[in-house]
Amino acid sequence: MEMLIGGRWSKAASGFMEDVISPYDGATVGQVPVAGMADVEAAMAAAQVGAATWRATPAHERMRILMRAADLADERASELARTITSECGKTITEATGEAKRSGDIIRLSAFEGAHLYGDTLPLDANRGTGLDKIGFTIRQPCGVVVAISPFNYPALLVMHKLGPALAAGNAVVLKPAGKTPLTALALAACFVDAGLPDNVLSVLTGPGGVLGDALVRDPRARKVSFTGSTATGERITRVAGVKRLSLELGASCPVVVLRDADIELAASAVAAGGYVNAGQVCISVQRVIVHPAINKDFLDALVPKVEAIRTGDPFSPGTNMGTLISTGEAERVRSAITRAVAEGGRLLTGGERDGATVAPTVVAGVDPRSPFSQDELFGPAVAVSTAEDWSTALAQANGTGYGLGAGIFTNDVSGVVRAVREIDAGNIHINWTPLWRADLMPYGGLKGSGIGKEGPRSAVAEMTEIKTVVLHGRPW
Ligand code: NAP
Numbered sequence: 001m002e003m004l005i006g007g008r009w010s011k012a013a014s015g016f017m018e019d020v021i022s023p024y025d026g027a028t029v030g031q032v033p034v035a036g037m038a039d040v041e042a043a044m045a046a047a048q049v050g051a052a053t054w055r056a057t058p059a060h061e062r063m064r065i066l067m068r069a070a071d072l073a074d075e076r077a078s079e080l081a082r083t084i085t086s087e088c089g090k091t092i093t094e095a096t097g098e099a100k101r102s103g104d105i106i107r108l109s110a111f112e113g114a115h116l117y118g119d120t121l122p123l124d125a126n127r128g129t130g131l132d133k134i135g136f137t138i139r140q141p142c143g144v145v146v147a148i149s150p151f152n153y154p155a156l157l158v159m160h161k162l163g164p165a166l167a168a169g170n171a172v173v174l175k176p177a178g179k180t181p182l183t184a185l186a187l188a189a190c191f192v193d194a195g196l197p198d199n200v201l202s203v204l205t206g207p208g209g210v211l212g213d214a215l216v217r218d219p220r221a222r223k224v225s226f227t228g229s230t231a232t233g234e235r236i237t238r239v240a241g242v243k244r245l246s247l248e249l250g251a252s253c254p255v256v257v258l259r260d261a262d263i264e265l266a267a268s269a270v271a272a273g274g275y276v277n278a279g280q281v282c283i284s285v286q287r288v289i290v291h292p293a294i295n296k297d298f299l300d301a302l303v304p305k306v307e308a309i310r311t312g313d314p315f316s317p318g319t320n321m322g323t324l325i326s327t328g329e330a331e332r333v334r335s336a337i338t339r340a341v342a343e344g345g346r347l348l349t350g351g352e353r354d355g356a357t358v359a360p361t362v363v364a365g366v367d368p369r370s371p372f373s374q375d376e377l378f379g380p381a382v383a384v385s386t387a388e389d390w391s392t393a394l395a396q397a398n399g400t401g402y403g404l405g406a407g408i409f410t411n412d413v414s415g416v417v418r419a420v421r422e423i424d425a426g427n428i429h430i431n432w433t434p435l436w437r438a439d440l441m442p443y444g445g446l447k448g449s450g451i452g453k454e455g456p457r458s459a460v461a462e463m464t465e466i467k468t469v470v471l472h473g474r475p476w
Contacts, residue, residue: 113167405434
């Protein structure tokens with residue numbers, strides 16, 4: 001397959017290609033170009049031209065092209081789902097759900113791109129200013145957006161960047177994850193085939209460190225929209241210079257289960273929220289903090305549900321949980337589980353690895369200060385700890401460097417109000433786990449989990465800039 005430079009399908013200037021590998025069986029599922037510095041230069045030069053073209057295109061015309069791209073994404077959803085499963089290892093059921101959201105994210109974005117409203121400014125309320133002046137704000141696209149996406153949701157997280165960036169009138173250079181480039185290229189084809197003008201969109205495939213640094217550093221980029229690990233996000237803040245940054249980073253999301261909680265509901269939700277996409281979700285349930293009085297009942301309800309999760313061929317409709325992205329990642333997760341048990345955790349189920357698959361795991365009695373709670377696991381295991389009261393539970397929930405999502409199970413309204421005020425997380429779910437997202441909602445973390453919000457309305461706002469205009473009349 002070729003990559004996209006300035007809207008044209010292209011090989012790498014070097015001619016080098018690399019294989020894309022299925023994490024399930026090691027099969028080669030495609031080949032993509034290995035972009036280098038000449039390709040970065042070509043894409044950024046094209047984007048500068050494309051940004052001028054697209055900014056001068058009326059919003060209704062941008063919307064028309066995006067709506068056509070959305071229809072193409074819908075038509076191609078089944079094929080897209082197969083590509084996701086092949087290169088990413090998630091189940092075909094999960095991949096189908098993900099692929100089917102693509103068209104709607106484009107539609108939601110197109111709508112927001114047609115609503116670039118400004119404000120009128122009551123300048124006369126400022127002492128010394130009269131009615132002879134009129135002030136207002138207008139929004140304009142940032143210009144060139146560099147978008148960098150991770151492997152775990154290769155369609156969804158690409159769409160949450162391309163949709164808003166294009167809807168807002170920007171040119172985009174996308175660097176998708178090295179392990180999942182085929183999905184990104186297939187999505188880009190929807191925009192190209194819908195009639196996106198030349199130069200507006202590029203997708204560069206190749207090594208993240210080299211391409212990422214060059215793109216992020218490039219002064220022609222006005223905005224960097226990044227989703228990935230906190231370590232890479234921190235590097236971006238050091239390399240970027242004066243640019244607008246949106247960073248959607250790592251997490252270790254807590255769920256608090258209080259004494260009065262519906263235990264069955266909490267156990268069912270955790271048995272889903274800890275294991276979707278083999279736990280490789282930034283909003284995956286990593287830590288469960290349970291009141292000691294119900295801890296045994298909760299674990300008795302949870303463990304059989306986790307044991308019922310079937311692993312295997314991700315293309316089989318009977319498989320509930322697919323592989324991790326690679327055997328190396330699976331081994332990292334397995335060894336983190338082994339260490340948690342060596343440090344005193346009780347392994348209630350799971351813990352084994354077979355190739356890139358890690359069995360769904362529950363470890364109880366985990367010390368909330370241990371690495372198994374503190375560090376992002378990004379794998380199919382849940383750590384259960386206990387907390388006697390609200391204050392202890394809230395301190396544990398807040399007790400990591402992250403702040404992306406949190407869930408609370410209780411019927412105590414005043415406790416919920418306190419938790420909503422005191423938990424430092426970008427998304428808080430009452431009587432559900434953090435693993436829930438409607439594409440239109442603002443979505444993004446606090447603390448080490450990032451800067452800014454995605455979701456079409458928020459992303460369009462962050463991918464546009466405000467200009468303040470003052471009309472100076474004369475006093476009459
Ligand atoms: P990653 O290793 O940080 O990679 C993310 C992207 O950055 C990839 O495209 C990667 O390219 C690229 N990259 C690598 N080095 C770079 C550099 N120096 N400059 C710029 N870009 C660079 O993350 P991942 O392992 O793909 O994804 C998992 C992480 O993403 C987890 O921490 C997860 O929590 C986070 N995540 C966060 C959210 C959220 O909304 N907060 C959502 C999903 C995932 P290569 O793949 O070619 O190396």
